[in-house]
Amino acid sequence: MSTAGPHETIGLTTISRTVASLAVGVVHTLERAVVGEGRMRTARGNAWEAVCADRARADQRAELDRLVAELAAARAAARERQPVG
Numbered sequence: 459m460s461t462a463g464p465h466e467t468i469g470l471t472t473i474s475r476t477v478a479s480l481a482v483g484v485v486h487t488l489e490r491a492v493v494g495e496g497r498m499r500t501a502r503g504n505a506w507e508a509v510c511a512d513r514a515r516a517d518q519r520a521e522l523d524r525l526v527a528e529l530a531a532a533r534a535a536a537r538e539r540q541p542v543g
Contacts, residue, residue: 490498
């Protein structure tokens with residue numbers, strides 16, 4: 459059941475929503491024309507890029523951890539070779 463009366467006028471909020479909706483439509487159409495159908499960003503594409511970025515960061519952390527462990531082992535070996543005295 460609608461609460462709108464028979465002579466309800468269009469409010470500022472309605473106009474703002476309409477303008478925003480039209481602007482989104484124009485931007486979407488412009489992006490499609492400029493970038494191309496196959497290169498448009500999608501939620502799936504954004505999610506995949508995030509997964510790839512997370513994997514790359516994890517690989518970098520693992521490499522850094524490996525280097526730190528290698529340096530720590532080399533330092534420990536150097537201490538063992540030093541004469542006590």
